[in-house]
Amino acid sequence: MKRIFITALILLIALPAYAAKKKPVTRPLTEDQKAFYAVGLVLARQLEVFDLTPAELRIVKRGLNDAARGRKPKVDFAVYSKKSQDLAIARRDAHGKKLASRVAAFMAQEEAREGSVKTASGLIFQSVKEGDGAAPALTDKVKVHYKSTLIDGKEMANTYKIGQADASVLNEFMKCLSEGMQMMKQGGKARLICPPEISLGNEGTDNIPPGATLIFDLELLEVTK
Secondary structure, eight states, X not given: OTHHHHHHHHHHHHOOGGGGSOOOOOSSOOHHHHHHHHHHHHHHXXXXXXXXXXXXXXXXXXXXXXXXXXXXXXXXXXXXXXXXXXXXXXXXXXXXXXXXXXXXXXXXXXXXSTTOEEOTTSOEEEEEEOOOSOOOOTTSEEEEEEEEEOTTOOEEEXXXXXXXOEEEEGGGSOHHHHHHHTTOXXXXXXXXXXXXXXXXXXXXXXXXXXXXXXXXXXXXXXXXX
C-alpha cells in the first residue's frame, strides 16, 4: 500500500513555500498551469481508495495547505503516515466485502445477457464490436486499450485517461485478459467479466480489494505475430 502515498508525498515535498500564494488563473490554461492541474489529478487518483467524504477531503486539503506553506504539522508524520496506510487498506477491504454479497446475482445477470459466452474458467465474454484483423495467439504481441471497474462501476484503471495503450506479449497479461483476447480479432471491442480465480485472486492491489470480480471494457488495437 505504500505506493498509494509515494507520488503524493513526492509532490508535497517538491512544493515550495510560495506555492500557496494565490495567483489569478487565466483561461485557457498555460502549459505550466496544465502541469499543476495534472498534479491535482495525480493526487486525486492516489486518494481514490479512501472514498473520502466532503468533510474528510477538507481535512486532506488542510494537510496539503500546511505542507505547502511550510507550517509545522499538526500530527506526528511517522506515526500517522502508517495509520493512513492502514486506513487505506481497511477502506479498500470494506468496499470489497460490501460488493461480495452482490457478485452472484451480478454474474447471473451478465451471463444471461444475449450474446454472452461463459467459458470453463468462469470468464464471461461479451462481444461489443467484431474485429476484422488477426486473432492473437499466446505468443503474439498485442496493443490494447481498456477500462477496468469493480461490479459497482468504480473505476480501477483506464489506459484511455493516461493516453497510453498497454502493449505486451499476450501470455504476460492476467489469465482473464489473455483468454478473452484470444476470442477477439484485431480491431474488436469486448466486455470481459473476470472472477477473482482468473484475475487477481485474493491478492488485490493498492486500490483493488482482495477477491474482487473485475470488468474490463477492452479494445484490441493491434496484433503482431
